[in-house]
């Protein structure tokens with residue numbers, strides 16, 4: 456088992472990582488730990504693990520680390536495992552990955568898989584695989600502006616504080632969003648693979664991250680009041696039901712604006728508009744607990 460660990464993810468607490476690894480080793484599993492040294496390194500390490508014949512590659516970090524690891528292993532026969540050590544850990548919530556040590560170790564050694572079908576976003580300067588979502592507009596502006604020290608100190612609450620700081624400064628320019636050839640105007644857009652957003656909060660209960668295609672949530676209204684209302688609706692999983700919010704499905708998405716508007720992918724800054732989004736060529740298989748998380752599961756709705 457190859458474990459790719461991002462030592463900068465979340466609050467940099469490695470206690471859980473070592474507890475899971477101790478548990479695996481105690482059960483006779485041989486573990487090779489690869490530590491990331493810079494952003495993007497997880498992709499290189501995953502490619503090395505594939506070349507070395509890894510059958511399971513475990514991403515120990517948050518959604519960004521998982522996306523980079525998947526980027527290096529997509530197209531191989533290796534399975535993906537997750538040890539959630541990030542700040543929001545949205546993908547782990549999405550797939551019902553346990554957060555407790557023994558259950559985590561059991562999941563990593565179980566034969567159960569669920570497909571994870573990533574997306575790929577392209578801007579003028581980069582191409583990036585993502586596993587959970589891409590945002591354009593205000594949420595991406597907050598991600599670009601986030602104070603990393605604050606994020607390490609208070610975790611997810613840093614996004615609330617940064618949102619309140621950035622709200623009066625953000626001009627909410629109109630984005631032009633094209634979804635499979637139809638054009639819409641929105642102040643902010645979230646293009647997601649999964650049902651969840653910002654943690655264990657439901658954005659679109661009908662999303663299927665195990666299949667191709669995307670859920671598109673468009674926030675037609677900009678401005679402080681609309682953004683605050685969306686922020687307050689999120690913990691109650693009511694964001695997509697607000698007036699001025701529309702939900703769509705699609706496969707080929709582009710977002711543009713004459714001025715540069717921030718983009719985020721899986722909670723990390725990912726450049727500026729224009730951006731195009733489409734499915735990755737193939738899925739990876741994620742080690743999950745026995746029950747299929749997308750059938751008869753209303754845990755987070």
Ligand SMILES: Nc1ncnc2c1ncn2[C@@H]1O[C@H](COP(=O)(O)OP(=O)(O)OP(=O)(O)O)[C@@H](O)[C@H]1O
Pocket residue numbers: 461462463464465466491492493494495496516517518519520521523540541542543544545721722723
């Ligand atoms: N050694 C490193 N030094 C600096 N940055 C790194 C290093 N290793 C990985 N990274 C970058 O850290 C970014 C953030 O990591 P990650 O998303 O896993 O954690 P997080 O932001 O705390 O969690 P989440 O996305 O679940 O909220 C990754 O996108 C990756 O590019």
